[in-house]
Each structure stands twice: as C-alpha cells, then as structure tokens.
Amino acid sequence: MTQQPVISVRDIVNRFGAQVVHDGVSFDAYRGEIFGIVGGSGSGKSVLLRTLLGLRRPDAGRVDVEGREITAMEQGELREVKRRYGVTFQHGALFSSLTVAQNVALPVVEALDLDEATLERLVELRLRMVGLPVEAAGKYPAQLSGGMVKRAALARALALDPALLFLDEPTAGLDPIAAAAFDDLVLYLRDTLHLTVIMVTHDLDTLARTCDRVAVLVDGQVIVDTLEGIVANDHPWVRQYFHGARGRSVVASLEGRHGA
Amino acid sequence: MGFQAQCDETRRTLLLTGDCRMTDAATLEHELARWRSSAGAEAVLDLVGGGEFDIGPAWLLHRALADLGCAGASVRIEGPVPGHFRFLDELLVREQALAAAATSPAHDPPLVTLGKSIAGHASSASAALAFGGRSLETAAAAWTSRKRLRIPSVVRHAYETGVQAIPVVAVIAFLISVISAYIGAQQLRPFGAEIYTVDLVAIGVLRELGVLLTAIMVAGRTGSAYAAELGVMKLNDEVDALESMGLDPYEVLVLPRVLGLVIALPLLTIVADFMGLAGGGLLTRYLLDLPWPQFFMRLDEAVGSTTFWAGLVKAPVFGVLIALTGTLRGLQVRESSRELGRLTTVAVVQSIFLVIFADALFAIFFLEIDF
Numbered sequence: 001m002t003q004q005p006v007i008s009v010r011d012i013v014n015r016f017g018a019q020v021v022h023d024g025v026s027f028d029a030y031r032g033e034i035f036g037i038v039g040g041s042g043s044g045k046s047v048l049l050r051t052l053l054g055l056r057r058p059d060a061g062r063v064d065v066e067g068r069e070i071t072a073m074e075q076g077e078l079r080e081v082k083r084r085y086g087v088t089f090q091h092g093a094l095f096s097s098l099t100v101a102q103n104v105a106l107p108v109v110e111a112l113d114l115d116e117a118t119l120e121r122l123v124e125l126r127l128r129m130v131g132l133p134v135e136a137a138g139k140y141p142a143q144l145s146g147g148m149v150k151r152a153a154l155a156r157a158l159a160l161d162p163a164l165l166f167l168d169e170p171t172a173g174l175d176p177i178a179a180a181a182f183d184d185l186v187l188y189l190r191d192t193l194h195l196t197v198i199m200v201t202h203d204l205d206t207l208a209r210t211c212d213r214v215a216v217l218v219d220g221q222v223i224v225d226t227l228e229g230i231v232a233n234d235h236p237w238v239r240q241y242f243h244g245a246r247g248r249s250v251v252a253s254l255e256g257r258h259g260a
Numbered sequence: 261m262g263f264q265a266q267c268d269e270t271r272r273t274l275l276l277t278g279d280c281r282m283t284d285a286a287t288l289e290h291e292l293a294r295w296r297s298s299a300g301a302e303a304v305l306d307l308v309g310g311g312e313f314d315i316g317p318a319w320l321l322h323r324a325l326a327d328l329g330c331a332g333a334s335v336r337i338e339g340p341v342p343g344h345f346r347f348l349d350e351l352l353v354r355e356q357a358l359a360a361a362a363t364s365p366a367h368d369p370p371l372v373t374l375g376k377s378i379a380g381h382a383s384s385a386s387a388a389l390a391f392g393g394r395s396l397e398t399a400a401a402a403w404t405s406r407k408r409l410r411i412p413s414v415v416r417h418a419y420e421t422g423v424q425a426i427p428v429v430a431v432i433a434f435l436i437s438v439i440s441a442y443i444g445a446q447q448l449r450p451f452g453a454e455i456y457t458v459d460l461v462a463i464g465v466l467r468e469l470g471v472l473l474t475a476i477m478v479a480g481r482t483g484s485a486y487a488a489e490l491g492v493m494k495l496n497d498e499v500d501a502l503e504s505m506g507l508d509p510y511e512v513l514v515l516p517r518v519l520g521l522v523i524a525l526p527l528l529t530i531v532a533d534f535m536g537l538a539g540g541g542l543l544t545r546y547l548l549d550l551p552w553p554q555f556f557m558r559l560d561e562a563v564g565s566t567t568f569w570a571g572l573v574k575a576p577v578f579g580v581l582i583a584l585t586g587t588l589r590g591l592q593v594r595e596s597s598r599e600l601g602r603l604t605t606v607a608v609v610q611s612i613f614l615v616i617f618a619d620a621l622f623a624i625f626f627l628e629i630d631f
Contacts, residue, residue: 097596108285112286118289121319121323122316122319125351192344192347
C-alpha cells in the first residue's frame with residue numbers, strides 16, 4: 001500500500017512507574033481498513049486506545065493522524081483533530097439524561113451552528129445509517145436493549161462524519177444475532193463510506209468476519225498481520241488465543257473464508 | 261479546496277464548489293433554504309466545480325432535492341452528484357428506515373402537565389407511606405433475630421453518620437449558642453436581666469436548637485449520602501442482585517441505615533447540647549463576667565427535669581425521618597444520572613422539611629401535655 005496511512009503509530013512507549021505496558025508499539029492503518037486490536041487482560045489495550053484517542057500522552061513515540069502528529073499538539077489543535085474521530089465505548093457511554101436523538105445531536109450542536117430542522121434531518125440520517133427504528137429517537141438509553149445502545153452509540157460516533165472510527169468492544173454483551181448484525185453494519189459502513197475502523201475486541205467471530213488486519217499486543221510489543229498470518233504465528237500466547245477451545249472454530253471458519 | 265455555496269434566486273440556481281465537509285453544513289443549509297424558497301419551475305444545481313461531500317451535507321442536499329421534487333419543481337443537475345447519493349438512496353429503501361425522527365420528546369399542554377404533577381405527588385406520598393410501612397414491618401420481623409438485624413452494618417452506619425459527624429456538629433452547636441447568648445445578653449442588658457441569658461441559652465439549646473441543628477446537619481450530610489449510595493447501587497443493578505439472592509433490600513439496605521441513624525442522632529444531640537451549653541457558659545463568663553458557680557446555679561434553676569429529655573426524645577424520630585427519606589429517594593433512582601442528582605436533592609430538602617415540621621408538631625404536643 002503506497003497511500004498515506006490515516007493513523008500511524010511509531011514506537012509508542014507507555015509506562016506506569018516501573019511497569020512498562022508498551023515498549024515500542026508501531027503500526028499503520030489505512031483508509032477503508034478495519035483494524036483489530038487484541039490482547040489479554042492487562043496487555044494495555046485500553047492504554048493504547050487512550051493513547052490513540054489523545055487522552056493520554058505516551059512516554060515516548062508518536063501518533064500521526066492524517067499526517068499530523070497528535071502527540072505533540074496543543075490541547076486546542078488536538079480538539080480539532082478529535083472532530084475527525086468517532087468513538088464508541090464498551091458500555092455505550094450514552095448520556096443517560098438525554099434521549100437517543102439528543103445524544104446523536106450533541107456533537108453536532110457543540111461543533112456546528114445549525115437550526116433545529118437541519119439537526120433533526122441529520123439525526124434522522126445517523127439513525128438510518130445504523131439501522132435504528134424511528135421510535136428509538138425519543139427514548140432514553142435505559143429504555144433500549146443492549147444492541148440498540150451499541151447502535152445508538154455508533155450513530156453518535158458517526159455524527160460528525162469521522163474519518164476514523166474507534167470501537168471499543170463493539171459486540172461485547174450482545175447475543176450472536178445482534179453481534180453478527182453489528183458486524184454487518186460496520187462492514188457496510190466501511191464499504192460505503194470508506195471509513196477507517198480501529199476496533200478493540202475479544203470477539204473472535206467479529207475479528208474473523210470484519211478485520212482486515214489485526215494487531216496482537218503481547219509482552220509490550222505488537223504483532224501486526226492479517227488474521228491468517230496471526231493464526232500461523234507461533235508466539236505461545238497467540239497460539240493459546242487462537243488454538244484454544246474457542247479459537248479453533250475461528251481458525252476453521254477462516255479456512256472456510258478462503259474457500260469462498 | 262474551500263467550500264462555497266451561492267444561490268442565485270432570480271435564476272433559481274445553486275452553485276456549489278469545493279469539498280463540502282460537515283463543518284460547512286450551516287453554510288450549505290442556509291443556501292439550500294434560499295434555493296428551496298426561490299420561485300421558478302426549473303431549479304438548477306450546479307456541481308461542476310463540486311468536490312467531495314461528507315455524508316452529512318450530502319444528505320442535506322439529497323433531502324433538499326427530494327423536497328423540491330415534492331413541491332413540483334423539476335431540478336436540472338449539472339456536474340457529478342456526490343458519491344454518497346447512491347448510499348443514501350440505498351438507506352432510504354432499507355426496510356428499517358422509517359419516517360422522520362424527533363430531536364426532543366413531545367411536550368404536554370400545561371393542563372396535562374399540572375395533572376401529571378399532581379398525580380405524581382399523590383403517588384409519591386403513597387409510595388412514601390408504603391415504604392415507611394414496609395420498613396416498619398421489616399424492623400418488627402428482624403427484631404427477633406440478631407442475624408437479621410445485621411449489627412455490624414448498623415454499627416458501621418452509626419459510626420459513619422455519628423462519630424464522623426461529631427466535629428462539625430460540635431462546632432456548629434458551639435457557635436450558634438455563642439451567637440444566641442450574645443444577642444440575648446445584648447437585649448436583656450437594658451432591663452438588668454442579663455442573668456437570664458443563661459436561661460435563654462440553656463432552654464433554647466436543650467429543647468430546640470441542639471437537636472434541630474444536629475438533625476438539619478445530619479439531613480444534609482447523611483440524607484444525601486444515603487440517597488446517593490442507594491441510587492448508585494440501584495443504577496448498577498446491585499439492588500436487583502440482592503433481591504435475586506433472596507435477600508430483602510429493606511432488611512439489608514434500609515433497616516441498618518435507619519437503625520444506625522436512630523442510634524447516632526441522639527448521641528450527636530447530646531454532644532451538641534453539651535457544646536451549646538459550653539459556648540453559652542463561656543460567653544456569659546467572659547462577656548457578662550458571671551462567675552462559674554453562679555452560672556451553674558442559674559443553669560440548675562433554669563433547666564427543669566424534663567428540659568433535656570424534651571430535646572433528646574425528638575432525636576430518634578428525626579433520625580427515622582431522615583434515614584427513611586434518604587433511602588426511599590435513593591431506591592427511587594431509575595435509569596439516569598440526572599435522576600440520581602435530582603432525587604438526592606429531593607432527599608435533603610424533604611428530610612429537612614420533615615424534621616422542621618415534626619419539630620413543630622412536637623412543640624404543640626409538649627405544650628399541650630405541659631412537658
């Protein structure tokens with residue numbers, strides 16, 4: 001790939017006191033790519049995500065978004081770049097005192113000066129994009145099912161037409177049908193909008209179905225490859241992850257994907 | 261390339277040039293509105309110089325075109341349409357997609373709002389009564405079994421609401437009695453009756469101020485803590501978890517808090533009484549130069565056998581009121597963090613109100629029975 005990466009991570013080091021979480025993590029993600037991040041508990045997935053989101057400054061290394069180094073930016077400039085981000089959190093993080101429509105409208109209201117009718121139209125678009133029914137607009141997050149919360153969170157993340165979409169455990173806690181539907185949705189949005197999606201997930205099925213490339217965090221380092229390449233890797237943790245009881249079916253399905 | 265939108269109303273032509281980002285949505289919508297409202301059978305959309313569109317503005321343009329179509333105008337498009345139009349057409353035919361979404365829930369007419377508010381208050385009052393009854397029932401049932409009384413939990417709450425509140429309650433009681441003694445002495449001096457400052461402070465503090473101020477402090481401190489604590493538990497489904505284990509939240513959560521406060525509040529009141537008398541004594545000693553023996557003699561004469569008890573007997577009642585209000589409001593929290601804040605406020609305001617109201621009833625009652 002000769003094009004410029006949307007997000008480029010170079011030699012990230014993160015430590016907490018004596019504990020080194022990341023010791024030189026590097027990868028690039030390109031436009032229209034779904035990029036998975038996996039790792040065991042405590043391997044620093046959330047710290048990495050927070051670093052990419054600009055919520056945490058790494059102790060060393062740099063992160064470039066669309067060619068601009070965010071790790072060296074002032075707060076104000078960083079805020080501009082963050083407008084290019086869409087983020088969903090593991091538990092949705094919808095504002096519980098706002099309706100779904102107000103949640104989706106919030107980033108737009110804060111960033112742009114639009115009249116009520118236009119806002120309504122844009123909210124309608126986002127809800128349509130994630131496939132939420134119109135009745136959901138006036139509901140409060142607590143009145144939604146888990147799958148709908150994730151969709152609403154995605155609608156809010158898409159509100160400002162981001163170039164980069166970060167999904168933290170997008171399918172955790174969903175039933176297999178809802179999880180598969182969410183995978184389809186992410187694939188559909190990627191295919192039609194050419195979004196770059198960075199996804200932290202433990203869901204092996206999601207990983208196999210959606211991700212073009214995967215970064216595995218082990219021992220403070222990162223192994224980046226296509227899923228097939230990762231599966232073939234002989235690092236002990238990676239072997240355990242993909243060749244354990246749960247991983248085997250994914251490996252099997254990968255072979256199926258090759259056949260198709 | 262920067263985005264520009266220009267509407268020529270006389271020719272009903274909209275000229276869009278450059279890349280249209282989400283940030284250009286306001287500019288775009290402004291020109292679209294002018295374009296839509298301008299007159300003419302044929303509208304022209306000039307996209308020859310147009311660049312890439314974000315999906316948000318593309319949607320606004322797409323909708324504007326549909327509106328114009330509905331209004332019976334024919335639209336001629338010059339240049340390439342935004343690439344997202346195909347995606348948007350697809351969206352519109354997808355089956356989940358339905359009619360327009362409302363940004364905010366519908367508002368009721370004023371009369372309905374009034375009715376709903378009255379009904380809400382009525383059901384809130386009956387819920388409070390039911391809650392009190394249920395707690396009493398639980399207390400009666402738990403009384404027979406030490407295990408169900410949950411003594412460690414009761415002690416913890418008595419400690420947190422009582423012992424930890426001693427410094428603030430002591431200081432407040434001391435200061436208030438100094439203030440009332442000072443004002444009393446000033447008013448009584450012209451009559452040569454300064455000595456009665458002792459009566460004023462002693463009766464005031466023991467009968468009313470000591471217990472009332474303590475209860476109000478505790479309502480602010482503990483009432484809010486109870487409501488917030490139980491509210492968060494409720495939001496985290498912890499209360500449901502308890503119930504699913506076959507435990508009674510009234511027994512596990514409400515009763516220990518009520519009992520804890522019923523123990524703590526009288527003890528705090530004694531502290532407040534003592535500090536109040538000390539404050540009054542110090543002031544009369546040094547402002548009125550009243551020697552200590554005389555102060556104690558006056559105090560002994562002023563304070564009847566019932567004065568101290570008339571204050572103290574109210575403390576457990578206030579404790580029950582504060583604890584029940586706090587726990588009830590906490591358990592009423594549902595769904596959102598805003599509810600938590602609202603109900604915590606309600607808990608404090610209502611428990612202070614209830615304390616003062618109950619104090620008024622006590623005053624009338626004591627007057628009637630000459631206590």
